[in-house]
Each structure stands twice: as C-alpha cells, then as structure tokens.
Amino acid sequence: MNRREFTLAAGAAGLGALVSEAETRAEDVKTMGAAPTFVLLVYPKMVLQDLVGPLTVFNLTMGKTHLVWKDKSPVATDVGIAVTPTHTFDDCPRTADVLFVPGGLQGTTSLLEDEATLAFLRTAAEGARYVSSVCTGSLLLGAAGLLRGKKATSHWYVKNLLPLFGAIPTDGRVVEDRNVITAGGVTAGLDFGLTISARLRGEEWAKRSQLTLEYDPHPPFDGGTPEKAGEEITRDILKIRSPALLAAREAAQRAAARLRG
C-alpha cells in the first residue's frame, strides 16, 4: 500500500467506524490518569514560537495549562501577537508537573536581574516535577540558581553563557539532567514538548500527538546548527545580533555575580 492508498483507506475506515464523542471520551478517561498541570512563564518580548510549540503539545495531553506573569496585562511578543496571561505569580498553582520557561533574547535579557521573576521561578521550581526551558529561557533558570551543577543547553548563540550560572553546557536538542530538561533554540520546543508528553502520558500518547501535529519535519535546507550552516552564515547572525548578545552577556555576568554574592 503506498502513502496515498493508506491515507485514503485509513480515512474511509475512520469515517466508517463512527463512535459517539461520549464513547471516545469515556475511553480516554479510562486510560488517562490525572490531568497533568503546566505552569508556563510568559513575558514581554519573548519569542512566541518558543511558547506555542510546547504549549500545543502540552494541550494535547488534555492537561491544564497556566500562562503566568506578574499581572494579567497582555505581553508583547516578537511577531506582533500579544499573549494575555491567565494567572499571576500570586494566584498560579503552587505545584505543577511542569514549570516551563520560553526564550527570546531581548526579553530574557531584561529579566536576568529581575528579582520578582527569579524569586517566582525558585518557588515554582520547588513545587514542580520537571523544571524546563526552550531557547534562551535556560538563562533565566540559571539566573534563578536552578542550573548549578546541571547539564543544560540553550540557543546556540548564548550557550556559552551557561557556565556563568554553574551549568554544564551539553550537546543535544533536548538535554535532561535529573528533573531539569532544557532544549535548544526556538524550534526545539516541538521536540521538547513531545519528550515531556512521553514522560507524563507515555510513548503511545506522545506518538499520537506527533501524528496529530504531522510532525515529520523536512527542512528545505540542512542548516539548523552552526556547524551545518557553516562559518559565514553563523558569523552573519552573530554580527547582526552582536549588540543584543553583548547586552545578554553583560546582564548574565551581573546576574551571576549577584547569585554568588
């Protein structure tokens, strides 16, 4: 059976064998266990894809997601879509299966010395089964003192800042060290989300989510890492981003000094 035949056959079978929604729900509940809870930090100038990749997969766990910030004013993102927090630092749950921090170079840098945010992350991490991030979000975990002695990753262009916080920069799209799970830049959020889904719901569930999202990536180019993209393109990006990267480094150095002191 080729791809088209299988798709058509499967489609016909599925539509033929109709079950009521109630029936499906009852089956789901039987195999589900308690719904997982997710606390996701949202903040001004974050990168929306960093949040939406994981959130889309978390949502498919049938879990409860909380978008948390200092207040409920919408926060601006890189792509012009604002995100309205559903909870504040004060009214979000004290315990969660997953604490998650998205990235976004400028937004992350602004928070590296923000004591209210760092204090929230420390408290939330105490009540979380997994402490996690995508992209530059790991710098915030680091500044909160949550990566000391831990293997971790980040966006490739700030990964060299992780040792400032006592973290051990480690190769891998998704890096796990005990209950700390960090992922690479932006698009790593999809691989990360499925990793979390498998931990919370099992592999079969995560595979259903992968197929639901048709996650069978075929990038048109093979250039998603500095070594694959080559030195010229890598240098271009570092040059364009150099003011923002310098600001991140300086803020990380100050945050690290504060953490030690």
Next chain:
Amino acid sequence: MNRREFTLAAGAAGLGALVSEAETRAEDVKTMGAAPTFVLLVYPKMVLQDLVGPLTVFNLTMGKTHLVWKDKSPVATDVGIAVTPTHTFDDCPRTADVLFVPGGLQGTTSLLEDEATLAFLRTAAEGARYVSSVCTGSLLLGAAGLLRGKKATSHWYVKNLLPLFGAIPTDGRVVEDRNVITAGGVTAGLDFGLTISARLRGEEWAKRSQLTLEYDPHPPFDGGTPEKAGEEITRDILKIRSPALLAAREAAQRAAARLRG
C-alpha cells in the same frame, strides 16, 4: 573543531567584532530590496501553531505582516491564546507577495460555506504573488475555487477531501503548483515558511533564518505520518476525530456543490 569548540569560537568572534546597529541595518537595507508583504487570514478555532510557524519565518524576512479577519475582535485558538487581527477584509492591502491561510479542523469546517470569507480569499488571491496554506487551510482555498486542477496537500486526515474541489492530492511536505503552495499538517508550517523565505529573499537569507530559529529537528519518535506511525495509532486518531472529520467532509461536500453550481 567539534560542535562546542565551534560554537564557543564563533561566539567569541561575533562578540569581539562588534558593529553598531546602525551599520548592520545599512548593510541589510543594501541587500534587501523591497520588503515583502504578507496577508495572513486568522479565524476562530484555528490552530495557533499553524499560524505562528510561518509567521515567525515571515517576520524574519523583515517584511510587513497583516493578520486579517472580518473585524478586529480577537479570535480564539486551540491553545487558549486569542489573536487580535491587525486588519479587516476591507482595510487590508489589495496586493501582497503572499496570501496565507492556516488550518484548524473545527475552525476551517465552520468557514467552508462562509461566503464572506471565500469571497475575500478569491479577491486577495487575485492580488497575491503566492497563494498558500498550511494544514486544513487548503480546504478553504479549495472551497474558494482556488485549487481547481492544482496539485495540493493538506493535513493527512483531510487530504482525501481535496478532489471535491478539483485539486490533485499530492505527496510532499510542501507542494508547489505554479503560484499555489500548500503544506501538510500543523508543523509543516516551518518547512513551508522557509520555502517561502527562499523564494522571496533567496536561499542565503532563508538559511540565516533557519539557523536563527535553530531549526535542526530531532523528533523523539519517527511517527509523523500515518505510514510511519502505523495503522493502530492512525486509527486511534481517526476514531477520536471522527465526529469532526465527518462534519468536515459534509461541509466540504456542500461547499463543492455550491462551487459547481
């Protein structure tokens, strides 16, 4: 040089060779040409990842994006984040480099017989250099009569509905037929976005965007298509979605009859 050494070396070089932001901008403008324009349909119950993947890449073209709907009330999405349109059908640009339609099974189904939306898509397509979609969005292009005789794709679970609109279901993560570019389900939006970026800005630019987004996917499982996931998982999804898939099929049949009449 291994991965870590290269990353660290590249990081050091980039931070050493600082250029002012003004200098960078001037260089960008020199090689840029006119900023591309994007008209993106947004609508209630769309899947946010369908929009955000492409939008994130479009945004990196330094182009102008327009989120367009009937009015400027926020539209709800699958993950609890509402999107506020920036333009309406009446005040959005008449011409654009890219007309783009995201998907979302329930939301798409609701619009298959919505004459205001279909009329907007027909008019917008006339002024667009590329007419494009991700996921179930192609059903809306089909219902608007824009896929007649065209090779196209969609989310795997509704791809068999494309012939109702005279389209030719075609294998491929991103399917191009003249100026019509359609992509597979949800996560195909990243591959699609980079394809569009290369068309508008050239391969070097698209590769810079890929590296900026660290798009080097490593799904934890190899199950992103029905044939890779296997029959059991495929049937599970078709069963869970069967009421929504039946509603989509019925709406598509009525929309197709209207198109013929």
